Amino acid sequence: MFIHPQYFVIALNMLMGWDATVFPRVDEFLPERWLRDRPMGNIHPYANIPFGAGPRMCVGRRVAEQEMYTLLTRVAQRFTVEYHHEDIELRVGLLAYPSRPLKFSFVSR
Numbered sequence: 603m604f605i606h607p608q609y610f611v612i613a614l615n616m617l618m619g620w621d622a623t624v625f626p627r628v629d630e631f632l633p634e635r636w637l638r639d640r641p642m643g644n645i646h647p648y649a650n651i652p653f654g655a656g657p658r659m660c661v662g663r664r665v666a667e668q669e670m671y672t673l674l675t676r677v678a679q680r681f682t683v684e685y686h687h688e689d690i691e692l693r694v695g696l697l698a699y700p701s702r703p704l705k706f707s708f709v710s711r
């Protein structure tokens with residue numbers, strides 16, 4: 603398949619995610635910024651598009667999101683998750699990945 607360069611568009615999700623003009627207090631872990639009523643102000647609808655956008659966006663989005671919600675909910679219900687090692691940094695290549703092994707401990711509630 604030939605993709606004409608004129609139509610080749612890449613969304614730099616990591617770059618947008620680190621842009622303080624897009625996400626205020628960008629260096630802080632503030633999950634409440636994603637709450638439905640947007641307590642920290644509106645987020646541009648295209649500021650975070652890990653599944654793409656438009657007619658060719660990911661068809662598996664709902665399946666992927668539902669599986670992640672289910673897994674995280676069930677883990678949080680059953681375990682306290684602990685981490686007692688060095689800080690984990692983000693490495694970015696073709697995909698983003700953690701800088702060291704994720705040695706989490708799952709302690710039964």
Ligand code: HEM
Pocket residue numbers: 652653654655657658659660661662663665666
């Ligand atoms: C966290 C999980 C996933 C992420 C982040 C993801 C992300 C993406 C992205 C960025 C695209 C390209 C969208 C575009 O070109 O604008 C895509 C396409 C696609 N994804 Fe996913 N995806 C995920 C899971 C899945 C799953 C579970 C399925 C199948 C059940 C799936 C099936 C597809 C298909 C078939 C396409 C091609 C759609 C097309 O070209 O018309 N994906 N995905």
